Amino acid sequence: MSNVDTIKQFVIEEFLPDVPADELDPTEDLLADGVIDSLGLLKLIAWLEDRFELAVDDVALDPDNFRSIAAIDAFVDRASSQAVTGR
Known part of the structure; x- marks a missing residue:
């Protein structure tokens, strides 16, 4: 399962059953x-x-990182690559 599918599944289960x-739409x-x-955003970030x-971290808490499934996926990719490279 791709990250987009995993994220979409979580959003649907938690917020749009x-x-x-x-x-x-991944761009909704x-x-x-x-x-x-705001509380849902905290739940999403914890997940x-x-x-x-x-x-x-606090810098990553820009709402644009969590605006859509596509934005969340891009954030996960960036955060994962930063964790690997140590940046």
Whole structure:
């Protein structure tokens, strides 16, 4: 399962249980559309840290990193590569 599919599955299970996976566009703005609120964002970040073994620091807490499935996937890729390279 790709990271996009894994992230999408989590978002659907936690925030959109009545929405089929194929109806959630990876570019949909989850924050502006009210799918994820501030508490949901904390839950998402905690899950990302656990699932992808990431440490999300204060600098990474830019809402644009978590605005859509695609943005979250890009964030995970960047954070994973930074963890590997030590930057």
